[in-house]
Amino acid sequence: MRLTRLAVVLVTALPLVTATASAGGPPKRPAIALTDVLPAVAEASPAPGDGFRLTSGTVITASGAALPVATQLAEALRPGTGFPLPVVADGGARAIALVLEPGHPDEGYRLDIGPAGVALRATLPAGLFAGVQTLRQLLPPEIESTSPQRRRWVLPGGTIVDRPRYAYRGAMLDLARHFHEPAEIRRYIDQLSRFKINHLHLHLSDDQGWRIRIDSWPRLTEVGGAPGTGVGGDGGGFLTKDDYRELVRYAADRFVTIVPEIDMPGHVNAAQVAYPELTCDGVAPRPRTDMRVGYSSLCVSADVTYRFAEDVIRELAEMTPGPYLHIGGDEAMSTPHGSYLTFQKRVLPLVRKYGKIPYGWHEIAQSPSAAGAVIQFWGRERTSPSVATAVAAGARVVLSPANRSYLDMKYDMLTPGGLAWAGYIEVRTAYDWDPARLLSDVPESAVLGVEAPLWSETLRDSTDIDFLAFPRLVAIAELGWSPRAAHDWSSFRARLGAYGPRWIRDGVGFHRSPQINWS
Structure with a gap:
């Protein structure tokens, strides 16, 4: 029974590898939108133009109770990108900032993405963690790789305001x-x-x-x-x-x-x-x-x-x-x-x-x-x-x-x-x-x-x-x-x-x- 299921995974994955090898690069896929998230977000407002591109110079900023979530984000993004993504207190431009502030619902968050940087805001660390799960899905699937992948890492521009329906x-x-x-x-x-x-x-x-x-x-x-x-x-x-x-x-x-x-x-x-x-x-x-x-x-x-x-x-x-x-x-x-x-x-x-x-x-x-x-x-x-x-x-x-x-x-x-x-x-x-x-x-x-x-x-x-x-x-x-x-x-x-x-x-x-x- 288990061998059968594993075989399904391998057989399904093989065409992806073959297609990549024969085409000389990854297959073209539609750009990821702010609404392409599981579970669906409460509100999404796309912005025209470019979003935010992660590079080797990108840093993640956080302090206090936001630090553990920022560290988890960095650990999730480093293998696939190969970027250092240091977690620092103040990174200026080109940063992904995790900020704790009043005014958001429990577990709710606000995610603002623009060419100059990303700001993830929540009242509680649980809200930051929820926002991090959304942010990860806004990057290409190769972000889940365990080794560096050669591609552009771009987050779509705009704003997400999200909160849970049930506690x-x-x-x-x-x-x-x-x-x-x-x-x-x-x-x-x-x-x-x-x-x-x-x-x-x-x-x-x-x-x-x-x-x-x-x-x-x-x-x-x-x-x-x-x-x-x-x-x-x-x-x-x-x-x-x-x-x-x-x-x-x-x-x-x-x-x-x-x-x-x-x-x-x-x-x-x-x-x-x-x-x-x-x-x-x-x-x-x-x-x-x-x-x-x-x-x-x-x-x-x-x-x-x-x-x-x-x-x-x-x-x-x-x-x-x-x-x-x-x-x-x-x-x-x-x-x-x-x-x-x-x-x-x-x-x-x-x-x-x-x-x-x-x-x-x-x-x-x-x-x-x-x-x-x-x-x-x-x-x-x-x-x-x-x-x-x-x-x-x-x-x-x-x-x-x-x-x-x-x-x-x-x-x-x-x-x-x-x-x-x-x-x-x-x-x-x-x-x-x-x-x-x-x-x-x-x-x-x-x-x-x-x-x-x-x-x-x-x-x-x-x-x-x-x-x-x-x-x-x-x-x-x-x-x-x-x-x-x-x-x-x-x-x-x-x-x-x-x-x-x-x-x-x-x-x-x-x-x-x-x-x-x-x-």
Whole structure:
């Protein structure tokens, strides 16, 4: 399966090399415009005449809290250009200036490009980082090269004023069904942050495995992270606390917030194998490596259940600087309804006790304790009375409709890997919906944002992640960032097709959707 995908990448890339060699130079392509960006910018005003040309004499200027972002920009542009691009406090003319100043929305920025220089302004470093991702896309795809390329490096002239539609723009990666090494997670962070995704939700526990060290319950990873765990029995591994803290730091450098999830009261078979006292009869269940759901449940009447839940929440909260802690709550088919409500009444306040905002799948909306929580809607319905009731009590909603945003769904019936229980999701299906209108009984003011989950039953490595996530994750990113007025399939497919060469140079084995005219 993975060899097939790699072969697709190589075969597609070969004609580019052949064409270049036979023509004696790179093929002619249209000049990049200010609007040729993923996700679409809010406002763009092109200027007549020349833009800004990067040369060996170009410098990047920044000071204070803008310095780390300026350094990232320089590190991104140096390999392909071969230019030194020093980061200095004051560079005068021929500079790319990164400036922090009041007056811009959170994560918003203003980018002014003229022949004499470039000015990127924002109120927060996160806005500068978003602007840097836009600036990189305004340069030719060869900028992604790891060695110097002989060509002119010109940014189109004009002004971009940009801001996010929603505060929360997320991706989820499941480590429980198959463990993904920290290097794979860092690689995913690198890619998703290019499209202004600002949250990575890590699904850390499930029936098939437990993937985060909890000191007060060490057998969770000793047993639940051992070799032979995961779907198919070949997904062993777990994150140490140092691993997790390093991922949090790495993500924060790219303005991505890690959201950890421990799923309960269902999806707990791996925990019960490690600690049989978490079952009502004290007998350990057999380990599970299949894909079934809904058969496990914590013992809601037992005090040990709440000691366990509190210890896990406390230790996760201590090493998670972000505001959210996800407690799952989905598919608890083996937990009676009354017991489910009892469990949520006791556990949701524990998240608040340790300084975090409770976050859970939309089933938690059944509980009055979900008032003020974040509810992740994953259904395929157009209404949800329980979510509407929770919203009326102060809850916010993150939208992850399974038939639109689940990246583990197949593109079509011939897709290698992936599942199809929520239907086939090609790029246009992922793109053609409006978060403001998904749930008719939930107002847009209650929508915190969108998230694209990637479950790992059929995943094994970064090749699988690339193939299922890209290009569909970009569709969800545009729904979360770009204004509703910018939503246009023809424009999106053209911009997405033009991005293909960047992924090729980055080694991303994306799905070559037949809906897109790839450059």
